[in-house]
Structure formats: structure tokens, C-alpha cells
Amino acid sequence: MNSALRYLLARSLANGLLARLKRLRQPKYLLGAIIGGTYFYFYFYRFLFRGGLPTGVQGPSFFPDAFWPDVGAAILLVATFVLSWVLPASRAAVGFTEAEIAFLFPAPISRRALIIHKLLKSQFALLIISVLFTFITGRFRAGSEAWFRMGGWWIILNTLSMHRIGASFALQRLRERGMADWSRRAAALFALVALVVVAEMTRRSLPALPSAGPDIAGFLAQLTRTGPLPYVLAPFKWIVRPYFAHSAHAFLATLAPALGMMVLHFLWVIRADVSFEEASIAAAQKRAAFLAAHRKGEMRVIGKSEKAKTPLWRLRPSGFAPLAFLWKSLIKFGGRRTFGLWATFFAILGAGALYVHASIGQQMPGPLVVTAAIVGIGCYVAGLISLFVVGQNATAQLRQGMAAMDLLKTYPIPGWQLALGELLGPLVLGTLLQWAALGIGAVLAASLFAKIHGAQRIITLSACALGVVLPALNVSMSILPSAAALYFPGWFRPQEAAAPGIENTGLRLIVGISQFLAIAAALLPALFFAACAWFAFGKCVPHFQWQAIAAVCTAAIVLALEVALGIAWLGDLYDQYDGSSE
């Protein structure tokens, strides 16, 4: 390898690690690193490398071990085919940074050396991803197997990565020979369909499909070992087998074919003399634009061109200022078209839910019941997650707005209106989505549990209660993080939220814990006064429904008061904000 490129890789790695270590001198990163490290140790490391979970916790394996490499090979085949031959554009782009392009492309370095540099450089990232995937997929496996899993992931990811590069070169050649993208995609899909047809024909030549249980595993294993499928799957099986090894001996035994496949891919990639420079420059520019937008807090999709969007309503030149911010946020969300699409989506789901509700007492088809249950559970889960997400989105919007603080502070608007305006868009959108999910979930849940006495009443009441308190709860969820962002802008920069590393994972955990504390802090007074109202009202009108209404209204009023105070507080922070001190 070129000594300059070797120097670049070694120095960049060493300096990068050093810079991260130096960053730990800042308390926020040190705290993040401690919390992130503790999280990784307790959640993953001790299970992986200290003998795994106790034997009793590990569930019995439903399928025999020999079954999994076949499944893995089939998944890898489809992933390789779709990711490398169907989805990509024809232009062969190799991922270089703008600095690499500026220094290396005009330099006396051959294409082959550039590709080798790229492959070597990707090793560090692939190793990190392998470790991460091992954490995720091997958390509950016994100790020493973690190393085989990591090695297995590294081989799979490396081969897949080289296959994608090699395929992109091949596609570029096909394009240069006049093959259009659509015909190439059609040919690739045709090949995939042909493989499925062959598999189906093979299946028909076998005995009938067993109903359930480990026999399915045997049947599928037989399927992948009959007809042409074993030959098609063989190379993919060689690649995935180290991942499924249970012992050092088994791992070493499967290593040679897997490494052989890697070497073949390596030779395929470096021997291709394809002009990848232009596409690489374009890709680097897009990536740089994306990163620049991300640093500003804008989540723009790479390569997506923005078009003018129709606002939901016509903004009058005078009126309540926060409404202008809301108007702007709704345009950013996608304007009338996106809003209409979401409204249609929820209207269809709502109509379906009402249909299910209308069918209570009748014999409903099994698939409908299953679908209704899935949608209902999905709605409730989405609602639960959204409790955290809506507040976070609102805070993120406020932080993005802080980038233009110089402009905002020149507006003749009081600080509380600025704060409310920045938060309003995500809060209104989030609450509308929550109401829709809650309504549909409640209708479906009431339908599915119709036979249980009193269930409908409880579900309806709780949905209404949640619906009433949600808007205020969402605002209160965003107040503490927003205040923290205004108090310590250097600590809460959005661009660092998605950065990799243990210390950043720790920072994200801190933000998550803060959110949890925020919801607890907001709910405690509301729950206290709601309980007071419940008992006080119960003495006057001892009826469950009226007591509940009184309690919910009290909770909503308390939350609304908290929100009003919180917005006023944010307004003060806006007025006092001094970004120059950061």
C-alpha cells in the first residue's frame, strides 16, 4: 500500500482517538462517557464476555442449528441482490470524503490504490458495526461465542460491502454499453423471481408442508438442499457459516471458504478499471451538504430536492405572532399535500376501526381480528412513544431556531411568544397525530374487548381523559429540555445528538432520563390535584363518571397552569439569552 495513504490512515485514527480523549476534559463528555460506558457494560458487555445469561434464562432453540446457515444464506442472497443489483443507481460511486477527493484525486495515485485505501479505511467502521451487531444479536448468547459472532459479522459485512462496490462498477459498465436502469432492474428482478419459481417447483416435489413445529425446520432444510437451490445458496452459506459457529474448531473449519469468498470479492473490486471519480465527487458533495444541513439541525434527505409547498391557510399580515410560526412549521412539515396524505391515512384507518366497531356481536373473520389487534396495539404503542417524541421534536425545533437567534431577537415580539411560536408547530402536529392514534386505538380496543363487562366504558373514558391532558402534557414535556438548551446552549447542540461514540450515547441517555424526569415533574402536581378533585367531588356526587371528569379537568387545568408558567419562563430565558458568552 502507498506509504502516504498508510500514513493518512494511521495518523487520522490516532489523532481522532486522541481528540476524543481530550474532549473528555469537558464535564459533559466525561459524564456522557461514564454513563454510556456503564450502560454498555451492564446491558451488553457482561452478558457477552462474562459467560452470557444464566442457563435457565436461555430459551430452548425451536429450530435445529443446521437450519440457521440456510436461512442466513437465503437472507444474504436477497439482501445482496436487492442492495447491490436492484436498488442502486448505475453510476459507480466510491465513498470518499471531500478532503480525500481534494488531495487524492489530483495526486499521482492509481485507481487501484484509491480503492484499496477506501477498503482499508472502511475496516475500522466495519469493525465497530460488527461489535454493535454482536451486542444486538448476541446479547443473550453464552460468552465465548460472542467472538465468533463478531468475526462472522465482520466477514458478512465486508463481503457485502465489497460486493456492492463491485456491483456498482459492473452496473456502470452495463450503462456505458447502453443498458438503461429500468431494463437492468427488470432483469435483476426477473432473476430473483425465477429463483423463487425454482424454489416453489422444488417445494412441490417434496412432501406436503407440515403444520407447525420443528418439522418445518426439517422441511425448509430439505428445500434448501434439493434442486438448484443448494448450488445458488452455497457461496452465501460459505460467507455466513462462521457467524453460526459454536466452537473455535467449528469457526476455524468454516473460515477458509468464507475468507476465500472475501479474497475473490477483493480481486473483483480492485481489478475493475471503472471511472468512479465523478460519481464519487457528486456523492461527497451531497454528503457534505447533508452534514452541513444536519449541523444546522435540518434533517434533509440526501439528494432530495425541495419544492415549494402550499401552506394550509393564507397568513394574514396581522394577528397573534406564534400563529405565524405555526404556519411556517406546517409548511416545513410538507404543507397541504403532506397534511392531506396523513389525514387520508388516518381517515382510512378510522373508517376501518368504525367498521370493526360496527361488527361487534357478529362473527368477524380471523384475519380482520388479527389486523384490528395489530393496528390497535400499534396505535397505543405509537401513542406511548409519542409522549417522549413530541416534546423532543418541539425542543429540537426550538434549538434549530436558536441558530437564527440574532434575527429572532430583532423581532418586535415578547420572548414568551417567540418560545411558544417555536414550540407550537411540532406540538400541534404531534397532538393531532396522538389524538388520531388514540381515537383509532380506543375504538379498536373497545371493539375487541366488547365482551368484557365495563371494558368499553373504561377504554372510552381513559381515551377521552388522555385526549384532554395530552396537549398540556406535550408542552410541559418540552419545557425543561428547552430551558436547558437556552441556559446551556453549548451543552445542547443538536448536531452532536446523533454523533457516534460511548460518550454521545451517554449524552443521549442523559437527555432521555431528563425527559422521564420532566414527565414525572409535570404529572405529580396534576395527579395530586386530580386525586383531591376525585375525592372532593366523590363526596358531593358519588358517581364514577362525574368523578373521573372532575379529576381529568382538574389535571388538565393544573397542567395548563404549569404550561403557562413554563412558557413565561422560557420567554424570560429568550429575553436574557446571550449567545456571545458561549
Next chain:
Amino acid sequence: MIATDGLTKLYGNFAAVRELSFAVRPGEVMGLVGPNGAGKTTTLRCLAGIIPPTHGTVIVAGYDMAVNPLEAKRKLAFFADEPRLFDYLTVRQHLEFTARLYKAKDAATRSAELLELLELKDKADQLPTELSRGMKQKVAIACGFLHRPQVMFFDEPLTGLDPLAIRRTKDLIVQQAKQGVAILISSHLLHLLEEVCSHVLILKRGEKIAYGTLAQIHSQFSTDGKDASLEEIFIRLVGEDAGK
């Protein structure tokens, strides 16, 4: 020297550069001007061997870029519009890396000279994140000068610099030309080009519409006996494309 004959770059049916032929001899500074989208950056990238032309030949310091790209590239330096540096290499390490890249002789002495000349000595052990844009530009220039190239390509080298940095960059370019380097500069700052360039090439929609020494361009396109500025000539020639 730089010589190109029939340089053409096509993107599908769209010609970014069409049948471009010109030469820049040692010691000459040619200004490459044109409105946005005229094909200036594409031309520079083709000449520097960053992207391959669709047709035509490119000769750099006597080497054909298509036949002997590594030798040709060893003789040139390319300066992009934005100084793009490696996040985790210090200023000194950028120079060490570049020295290895071009197998530069007496790299240590040359690096010390350039750090001194470009007032980077105090910043030698800093990472790019700690540098201003002007400082980054200086690092890019130092890296480009390190291997004593015979040919230099500058893409908008003066954009974003303060007046002092503009003056110093101009002086450096003129100094390099005096030492026999063939230089091609693309810039929108026409009055500054007039100060440093010996030749001008005006592009419009990928095609050459004017080419010659500054004096030739002035005499060819000035009217009413008055010596028009390059800016006036540019606007007259480019017409409705200017300002796009």
C-alpha cells in the same frame, strides 16, 4: 505547460465542455472566466485528471493525462474553491502526508520554508477545526507548493479571503509564474484576474468565446477606441448568461 486539444465533457446528451483547445506555457497565467455553469470547474477537473474527459487530449508538463496519468499528476497542483482538509491531520502532518504522496525531495526543508512563508509556523501542530478559513486556504496552498509543481490549477482561489490574504495569494501566484510555472485560474473576480493574468479564456455554455493575451482581448473587444475593462468585455460577450 498545459495543452489541451478538443477537450469535451459530456453528461448524457449535455455538453459541459465542448471542443476546447488552448495552451498555457511556462510562466504564463491564464484566467478562465465565464458565468455560472459555463464549464469552468469541469474544465479544471478534466485538466487536473480528477475526472476523465469524454473526448480530447490533455497534456500536462509534457505528459498525456490519458496515457501517463501518474507522471502528469506528479507535475501539477490543484487548488479547489474551498480548502478541504483532513479533520484529524495537523498542519504539519498535512505537509508530511503531501510530501509522501508526491515523493517530494527535501520535504523537511521545503515544509519549514513554506510554514515560514505562509505564516503557519505557530499553527503547525493545530488541527483544521482550530483554523480560520484563510488559514485553511494557506495550508492548502502550502501543500500544493510543496512538491514544486510545474503546473497549477486554481479554482476560485480568492473567494472568501480578506483583503490582505487576497493580496498575498495574488503575490504568490505571480511569484510562481515568474519561476516558470504554468498557471490556470478560474475566478469571478475579474478586476483581480486583470492584475495577475497574462492570458484570458472566456467560456460560455462550455464553449470558448474569447481567448488570447489580455492585450489581444482588450483590442479585439473594446469599442469606440476606449480600452474597456475585462468586466465590461465579459458582460458584453456573455450577455444574458451573466448573473445566472
